[in-house]
Amino acid sequence: MRPKDGLALLLLLAACGGAEGGGGKTILRVAYEREIDVLNPFTSQNLADIGYTMIEGLVTTDEHNRYIPVLARTIPTRANGLVKNTAGSMVEITWPLQDSVRWHDGVPFTSKDVCFTWKFVTSPNSETYNREQYLHIQDCRTPDDHTVVFVWDGEYAYYDGLFEAILPEHILGALSTEAIVKYEPYNRGPKTIGTGPFKFAEWKSGEYIRLVRNDQYWRGRALPKIDEIVWAFIPDANTRLNALKSGQYHYGRIQPNQVKDVKDLAGYQTHLVSQNSVMHLDVSRRTPHGALIFGDERVRRAIFQAIDRTAIAGQLMEGTVQVANSPINPTSRFHKADLAVPAVDTVMSKQLLDQAGWLMGADGVRHKGADRLTFLISNRAGATDRIAVAQVIQAQLKAIGVEVTFETLESAAWTNKWRSGQWEAVVSAWFLPADPSLTGLYACDGANNMTGFCDPELDVLLKRSDRTLDDQARKRDLDLAQERLIATARTLPLYYNVIPEVVSTRIGNFRASGTNFGSFWNVFDWTLAP
Amino acid sequence: MGRYLRRRLIQLVPLLFGISIVIFGVIQAAPGGPEGSLLAAGRFVDPSVIESYRHRLGVDQPVWRQYLNWLGASARGDLGQSFSTSRPVTAMIGERLPATLELMGAAFLFAALVALPFGLFSALRRYTLADMLGTGLSFLGVAMPVFWFGLLLQLIFSVRLGWLPVSGTGTIGASSVGDHLRHLILPGLVLSTRYIAGWSRYFRSSLIGVSRAGFVRTARAKGLTETRVVGVHTVRNALVPVISVMALNVADLFSGAVITETVFAWPGIGRLFVQGMFARDYPLLMGILLMGAVTVILFNLVADLLYGALDPRIRYE
Numbered sequence: 015m016r017p018k019d020g021l022a023l024l025l026l027l028a029a030c031g032g033a034e035g036g037g038g039k040t041i042l043r044v045a046y047e048r049e050i051d052v053l054n055p056f057t058s059q060n061l062a063d064i065g066y067t068m069i070e071g072l073v074t075t076d077e078h079n080r081y082i083p084v085l086a087r088t089i090p091t092r093a094n095g096l097v098k099n100t101a102g103s104m105v106e107i108t109w110p111l112q113d114s115v116r117w118h119d120g121v122p123f124t125s126k127d128v129c130f131t132w133k134f135v136t137s138p139n140s141e142t143y144n145r146e147q148y149l150h151i152q153d154c155r156t157p158d159d160h161t162v163v164f165v166w167d168g169e170y171a172y173y174d175g176l177f178e179a180i181l182p183e184h185i186l187g188a189l190s191t192e193a194i195v196k197y198e199p200y201n202r203g204p205k206t207i208g209t210g211p212f213k214f215a216e217w218k219s220g221e222y223i224r225l226v227r228n229d230q231y232w233r234g235r236a237l238p239k240i241d242e243i244v245w246a247f248i249p250d251a252n253t254r255l256n257a258l259k260s261g262q263y264h265y266g267r268i269q270p271n272q273v274k275d276v277k278d279l280a281g282y283q284t285h286l287v288s289q290n291s292v293m294h295l296d297v298s299r300r301t302p303h304g305a306l307i308f309g310d311e312r313v314r315r316a317i318f319q320a321i322d323r324t325a326i327a328g329q330l331m332e333g334t335v336q337v338a339n340s341p342i343n344p345t346s347r348f349h350k351a352d353l354a355v356p357a358v359d360t361v362m363s364k365q366l367l368d369q370a371g372w373l374m375g376a377d378g379v380r381h382k383g384a385d386r387l388t389f390l391i392s393n394r395a396g397a398t399d400r401i402a403v404a405q406v407i408q409a410q411l412k413a414i415g416v417e418v419t420f421e422t423l424e425s426a427a428w429t430n431k432w433r434s435g436q437w438e439a440v441v442s443a444w445f446l447p448a449d450p451s452l453t454g455l456y457a458c459d460g461a462n463n464m465t466g467f468c469d470p471e472l473d474v475l476l477k478r479s480d481r482t483l484d485d486q487a488r489k490r491d492l493d494l495a496q497e498r499l500i501a502t503a504r505t506l507p508l509y510y511n512v513i514p515e516v517v518s519t520r521i522g523n524f525r526a527s528g529t530n531f532g533s534f535w536n537v538f539d540w541t542l543a544p
Numbered sequence: 545m546g547r548y549l550r551r552r553l554i555q556l557v558p559l560l561f562g563i564s565i566v567i568f569g570v571i572q573a574a575p576g577g578p579e580g581s582l583l584a585a586g587r588f589v590d591p592s593v594i595e596s597y598r599h600r601l602g603v604d605q606p607v608w609r610q611y612l613n614w615l616g617a618s619a620r621g622d623l624g625q626s627f628s629t630s631r632p633v634t635a636m637i638g639e640r641l642p643a644t645l646e647l648m649g650a651a652f653l654f655a656a657l658v659a660l661p662f663g664l665f666s667a668l669r670r671y672t673l674a675d676m677l678g679t680g681l682s683f684l685g686v687a688m689p690v691f692w693f694g695l696l697l698q699l700i701f702s703v704r705l706g707w708l709p710v711s712g713t714g715t716i717g718a719s720s721v722g723d724h725l726r727h728l729i730l731p732g733l734v735l736s737t738r739y740i741a742g743w744s745r746y747f748r749s750s751l752i753g754v755s756r757a758g759f760v761r762t763a764r765a766k767g768l769t770e771t772r773v774v775g776v777h778t779v780r781n782a783l784v785p786v787i788s789v790m791a792l793n794v795a796d797l798f799s800g801a802v803i804t805e806t807v808f809a810w811p812g813i814g815r816l817f818v819q820g821m822f823a824r825d826y827p828l829l830m831g832i833l834l835m836g837a838v839t840v841i842l843f844n845l846v847a848d849l850l851y852g853a854l855d856p857r858i859r860y861e
Contacts (some may be wrong), residue, residue: 041717049819051581051628059581059628141597143582146590195600196630219639220811222716244716248809256698257710426576426824429583461591 039241040542042521045257045266049220049247052201054194055179056135056142063534064223064245068118069208071178072109072128075448075529076536079290079345081174085112085123085209089174097483104152105166105483107173113160115232118207118214121184125162129154130183132164137191146461147176169483172449178531182207211238211538222246231538238538258282264518264542270334270399273514284516288345289528290446291511292338293403295321297389300435300466307389307438314503315356316366320414322358326406327509331399334514338507340496341444341452345528348450348489350496355507363414372415380415388417389438394428400441403508407441435464443511448529452495453480456504465504472498520544545852552845559841560834564618567833568611571826577603578627578824601627603826614830623834624827628819633831636816643713644801644812650728651735652794659740660786663747664779670752678744685741694734694807701730711809731808735801739793746789750782757781784854791847795840 052058055065066074072086083089087110090096096108115123132154135142142148153165166173185205186194199205206214209232212225223245231237248254251269258266259279268276268284276284297314299305307313327337336344339353356362372380372387380387391404401422408418418439423431431437444455444462453476454460458468472495479491499505515533517524522541526533578601579594598604602613617624623633666675702710709715714724754760755778763777764770802814809815813832820828852858 039717043716051823052630139596139600141593141600143589143593145593192600196625198631201630218811219636220643220815221712221809224716242717246712246716246809247811248711249815250806250809252695253698253711253807253809256695256703260698260702260706260710262710423575425822426578426580427574428576429580430576433583461589 040239040544041242041244042240042265042540042542043263044243044245045248045254045263046245047251047254047267048249050223053203053206053214053217054181054197054201056140056181057195057201059143062530063532064225065179066210066531067212067225067243067534067537068206068210068214069179070210071180072111073174073177074535075527075531077525077527079343079448079527079529081448085115085128085180086110087112092483099169100165103168105169107164107166109162109164111160111162112232115209116230117182117184117209118228118230119185120230121182122159123180123209124159125156126159127180127183128162128177129156130187131177131179131181134181134186134191134194139191139195141195144176147172169481171480171482171488172447172451173483175447175449180209212243215242220247233538239541240537243537258516264521266516268514268516270331270512270514273334274332276514276516279516281519282516283519284514285524285526285533286334286512287515287526287528287533288336288343289511289513290343290346290448290530291443291528292341292343293335293400293441293443293508293511294338294341295407295439295441295506295508296465297439297505298435298437298465300464301438303385304389304438305466306385307387310370311503312366312370313372313387316363316370316414317411317416318503318506319356319359319366320363320416321407321410321506321508323355323506323508324358325410326403330402330406331509335509335512338510339500341446341455341499341505341507342450342492342496343446343510343528346448346450348492350493353496353500355500360414367414367416374415378412378415379417386417387415388419390419390421391439391441392428392431392437393420393422393441395422395424400443404441432464435466437464441508445530448531450492451480452476452492452499456495456499467504469498469502469504472502472504518542549845549849552848556838556841560837563837564615564830564834565611567837568607568614568830571829571833572607572610574824576824578826581628581823610826614827618834623831626820626828627825628823628828633827636828637813637831637835640811640813640816643810644805644814647728647731647735647801647804647810647812648794650732651739652790654732655736655739655743656790658736659743660747662740663744663786664751664774666744666748667751667755668774670748675748682741682745685737688737690734690738690803691807693737694730694804697730697734698807713811731804731810734807735804739790742793743786743790747782747786750785751778754778754782780854784851787850787854788847791843791850794843795836 048060050058050061050064053061053065055061055069058065070084072084073081073089074084076082081089088094090107090109098106100106111125117123132148132151134140135145135148150167150170151164152167155163155165157163185207186197186200189197194200203214203217211228211231213228215226216224225243227238227241246263248257251272254266255268255272255275257263258268258276261281273284276282297304297308299308323337327333327335339355340350342349344351367380367387371382373382375381391407393401393404404420411418432440454462456463457473457476458470475491475495475498479488479495482488513528515526520543522543523536523539524533525536527535577598579597582589582594582597602610614624625631626633626636629636662678666678669675698710701708708730709727713727760773760777763773801812802817804810805812805814806818817829817832820832
């Protein structure tokens with residue numbers, strides 16, 4: 015074949031077929047950043063957006079980080095009389111349900127499905143990541159098909175954030191918990207049904223998942239306004255960016271450092287969606303060397319005060335993120351806005367280190383006897399933003415005589431090390447639900463407190479805030495807890511993570527959300543202009 | 545020949561057994577476990593859930609017992625269930641293998657169609673400007689990182705020119721044969737590049753070497769036309785080592801496909817392997833690596849057999 019023939023063939027093939035296709039249907043094409051594992055919303059590790067598009071729960075969250083009802087008609091509160099204290103400090107919470115909802119196969123959705131979901135989640139082998147939260151529910155009652163009553167073992171602040179999905183009893187009810195976890199027709203279709211605006215249609219392994227319009231959607235026949243959604247799996251960030259730039263997709267998430275590449279992209283708008291996720295520097299005292307350095311509050315304060323977070327947010331992250339002062343996102347009503355994190359002050363840092371007995375050595379690193387003031391940051395390979403932050407921290411701390419070294423571990427190895435507690439420092443981020451409970455992270459016995467720090471005073475505040483239904487009292491406790499985290503230099507919040515979402519201007523009614531439910535929470539209302 | 549083939553196939557059994565021990569050990573030696581995927585989403589996970597998960601997958605057992613369980617099931621043709629999807633590994637590999645074979649086949653074919661004429665041209669015009677240019681391009685082809693070249697082609701042909709799609713195997717909802725071929729062009733080209741470079745140089749050297757052999761001089765002395773001398777006597781003999789290299793490279797294509805499939809979101813075995821690696825999906829990794837090992841061994845055997853077919857001096861005992 016002559017070169018000219020090759021070029022001719024290329025042009026001929028380029029002319030074949032268009033990118034749009036679909037035979038007159040409105041098809042929303044999503045360049046999705048990962049391939050999902052299973053479609054069961056409780057056992058999947060990464061279902062998120064795709065799941066919530068098909069499978070609805072009692073609640074979701076809107077663009078203001080608030081829980082709003084979905085399959086529930088309203089969220090129970092004391093004010094509306096649906097939350098009642100009963101004998102023996104038990105609490106009865108009544109959820110009125112939507113009454114015209116049908117599963118995708120036409121079977122009516124009832125309160126029995128809700129109780130079935132509770133039974134599944136609380137079974138020992140359900141492998142639901144937040145199972146323990148559901149264990150506070152002692153009983154589930156169904157006075158009628160459209161009312162469900164949960165009996166709690168006491169007041170529990172985030173009762174309204176559970177049941178983010180409901181399972182169909184008529185499909186899964188005859189199976190054991192273990193069998194449901196492995197049940198392929200539900201995990202992978204075709205028996206994956208929900209009550210949501212879109213129905214499962216096809217899953218082509220490694221390529222895409224296709225969902226089609228639910229013509230019987232309970233919000234009304236006019237909804238949803240889009241015929242199909244195709245989630246194409248494009249895990250590589252650069253490829254995803256190119257796919258969006260080529261105009262083949264209507265929606266995709268990119269990296270913060272790619273925002274400048276799509277700034278002037280015609281037909282698209284980039285939304286910097288603030289996540290319920292805080293990039294922070296954590297230090298641990300669980301190794302002997304970590305305890306020697308970070309066991310002294312003065313050293314922690316000195317280190318934190320030498321880190322210029324404004325420079326990290328403004329220059330390194332190119333102004334795409336906002337400096338964080340608290341682990342709780344500003345979009346939450348529990349965020350304490352006037353929290354005062356000490357400003358950068360290297361003179362003060364040096365004084366604190368001198369007071370703590372760490373004196374500058376001839377090699378530019380501080381010493382205390384035979385010990386050098388050096389610590390290791392464990393980085394997760396591939397997390398380029400975190401590694402870059404760690405490098406900036408390394409450079410900034412050098413100015414006060416603190417040496418920072420790195421190790422880079424592949425993701426699973428990093429997680430393993432983090433769980434073992436045998437690390438000195440990490441630049442990390444948690445993804446919190448709309449509810450701001452911090453107990454798991456900072457309580458002495460918090461499941462995710464791997465730092466070795468234990469502050470009994472903080473424990474009281476955190477645990478009390480979890481076990482109250484009084485919003486004012488909870489806010490007071492969480493305000494004090496946020497203050498205490500900063501005052502004791504327990505952790506250094508760096509910035510609130512954003513995920514840039516590149517959205518076609520053809521999409522209407524897009525209302526971005528940075529919670530675990532994500533921006534597809536109102537996809538039933540989206541439009542796609544021709 | 546038949547006896548030789550039988551003997552080689554019987555040798556396969558202990559060889560695969562040894563390989564399975566090595567790869568199982570290597571996979572287990574990697575720090576971290578499948579429970580890491582529970583925490584990868586950055587959300588809180590109850591410790592009891594992690595223990596329950598590890599118990600169901602059997603990774604809380606001693607490594608030797610895990611290996612024996614795997615070996616026993618594999619001997620019955622069951623490669624186990626994937627940790628992350630709870631699906632049979634054989635089914636997952638079966639779904640992805642056609643895409644990889646197609647990509648490899650296209651890359652292999654394209655590389656052969658370009659490399660051999662290119663090598664012949666260079667050999668016939670050796671030490672000319674064109675030959676030197678070809679040598680330079682070949683070095684460039686070998687040296688260029690696959691992911692970089694892939695992204696570069698995407699930028700040129702998809703983003704700038706809009707001629708070809710960026711990724712995937714077809715336009716969802718509007719796929720056709722032409723559409724599918726359009727999707728195949730860029731990944732196929734990227735995967736074939738280093739082989740075009742390598743094979744053309746190898747063929748060139750081989751041709752130059754053979755053209756100096758006595759039997760070629762004899763052919764010319766007999767008065768044969770240059771076309772017959774080159775086409776029948778030189779090329780056929782020069783192809784022997786090249787074909788064996790090509791056969792061995794088939795196994796290499798699998799490793800090249802890992803990156804190419806990731807860059808072009810091609811739904812093949814390479815991407816499945818990457819997913820399995822990050823999730824510490826031991827059964828899936830074992831299945832894919834074992835399949836890779838079998839492929840290498842079989843194509844080694846094919847290369848050996850091709851020697852005999854092309855060179856009558858070689859006999860199998």
